[in-house]
Amino acid sequence: MxxxxxxxxxxxxxxxxxxxxxxxxxxxxxxxxxxxxxxxxxxxxxxxxxxxxxxxxxxxxxxxxxxxxxxxxxxxxxxxxxxxxxxxxxxxxxxxxxxxxxxxxxxxxxxxxxxxxxxxxxxxxxxxxxxxxxxxxxxxxxxxxxxxIDELTQLNNFRVFNEDLLTIYQQSQISGTPFALYTFDIDHFKGINDRYGHLMGNQVLEAVATRMEVVANHLGYPDVRCYRTGGEEFSLIIPQIVPSIKQAEKIAWRIHDELGALHFVSEAGQPFQITVSLGEDRSRSDDQNYLDVYNRADQYLYNSKRAGRNTVTINGQTLTQR
Known part of the structure; x- marks a missing residue:
């Protein structure tokens, strides 16, 4: 047994x-x-x-x-x-x-x-x-x-943006192919929250994120990445670009116009639209670290704001007309 x-x-x-x-x-x-x-x-x-x-x-x-x-x-x-x-x-x-x-x-x-x-x-x-x-x-x-992931917009958040920016920068340094960074924020967003309420402000952010992804998918570049990097600030990275000021302007104005074409209606029935201020730059061979391109693009965004908002700044030049 x-x-x-x-x-x-x-x-x-x-x-x-x-x-x-x-x-x-x-x-x-x-x-x-x-x-x-x-x-x-x-x-x-x-x-x-x-x-x-x-x-x-x-x-x-x-x-x-x-x-x-x-x-x-x-x-x-x-x-x-x-x-x-x-x-x-x-x-x-x-x-x-x-x-x-x-x-x-x-x-x-x-x-x-x-x-x-x-x-x-x-x-x-x-x-x-x-x-x-x-x-x-x-x-x-x-x-x-x-x-x-940003809970509201379902875009990648700043943490992912920082990681991706570092990775793409390192790849760019090895391959010698630059990448472009577009960053923008919604003009007078605080006023939208104050006037129409935070729920309406959230709807604006969600709509901007959705339209931003649609635009990114139709730019003709593979692996375009979108991020919400702050309260009303968004960024877009295009890896492996062919340096071209004209092409950069075209993309910047497309983002600007697509977001400006969004229509909203408040709970009180008031229709309104938004505008954005945008800055763009691309990586350079003499960049010392991966944040250099972000700092430049962010500075160019504020140049657009100082120029009266609702415009774009490409490679340090603020464009008042197309």
């Missing part, structure tokens, strides 16, 4: 460890690591199936186990999403082990109910661990997203 109990324990541990490695632990690995874990486990199980006495059909059961291992690895997310898919699959996964073990022992009663029950309990515990880890990962992902 002691031998049979030990057999039960070892058998349950083998099933549980195999299921855990394939279904849970393997999900964290990269492709080559997954392949290594899968092959190592397949080899171990091959030895176990081959070693079993009185099991001439072991190859078929081994093949069934390999297929179930592949299914567990390939469809881990949908299977593990809900318990009533997870637990039946766990029982199905354990079935080849239990059947071949039963045949190997020639039907000797070694406490099969205990063994089946132990496998179910083990599957339930693994589900609890799986669900807890999944919930924790979801919370972590949400916290990371909230730390990087």
């Amino acid at each position: 002691m031998m049979f109990s030990t057999n039960n324990i070892l058998h349950c541990l083998l099933v549980g460890q195999s299921f855990f490695l394939v279904f849970h632990f393997n999900c964290k690995f990269k492709c080559n690591q997954k392949r290594l874990v899968w092959l190592s486990l397949a080899t171990t199980l091959l030895v176990w199936y081959w070693w079993l006495p009185h099991a001439p059909l072991w190859a078929g059961f081994y093949l069934a186990t390999l297929i179930l291992m592949w299914v567990a690895q390939r469809y881990a997310k949908p299977i593990g999403h809900i318990w009533w898919c997870y637990l039946p699959f766990a029982v199905l996964f354990a079935a080849p082990f239990m059947i071949i073990n039963y045949l190997s022992l020639r039907g000797i009663d070694v406490g099969w109910l205990w063994e089946v029950g132990s496998c179910l309990v083990l599957a339930g515990l693994l589900w609890m661990v799986h669900f807890g880890v999944k919930r924790q990962r979801a919370k972590t992902a949400l916290l990371k997203s909230e730390a990087r």
